[in-house]
Amino acid sequence: MFSEIITINESLVITAFSMLLVFAALIGLSFTIDGFRVLAHSLEKKNKNKSEPVASVNESVANPVVQDITSQEDDLELVAVITASIAAMLSRSANSIVVRNIVRVPQTTPVWGSISRQEIVNK
Numbered sequence: 236m237f238s239e240i241i242t243i244n245e246s247l248v249i250t251a252f253s254m255l256l257v258f259a260a261l262i263g264l265s266f267t268i269d270g271f272r273v274l275a276h277s278l279e280k281k282n283k284n285k286s287e288p289v290a291s292v293n294e295s296v297a298n299p300v301v302q303d304i305t306s307q308e309d310d311l312e313l314v315a316v317i318t319a320s321i322a323a324m325l326s327r328s329a330n331s332i333v334v335r336n337i338v339r340v341p342q343t344t345p346v347w348g349s350i351s352r353q354e355i356v357n358k
Contacts (some may be wrong), residue, residue, distance in 0.1 A: 313337070 322329040
């Protein structure tokens with residue numbers, strides 16, 4: 236079918252040219268992705284610099300914050316549970332432990348990761 240014969244040297248040149256072309260395309264994609272990252276970072280920075288209007292003192296006095304009694308009870312129950320677990324872990328009485336501050340840590344693991352870990356533990 237093909238009447239032309241390609242020598243070893245020609246095939247090596249074709250291979251080298253093809254590899255250089257592929258690497259050039261990959262480097263171009265890398266620069267494009269980095270450009271999008273820089274662009275997104277600059278847009279995020281601009282949005283952070285825009286400050287939201289601060290409510291005046293009169294508005295904050297006119298609209299007092301009403302706390303729900305049930306949320307306070309839930310918070311007290313949460314403090315009691317945390318204190319009891321720390322006391323059990325340290326083998327001390329709960330009266331000797333004082334909880335001063337509780338900070339909620341945001342969940343960084345995606346939901347699918349948490350569920351897969353739970354499935355592994357339950358097996």
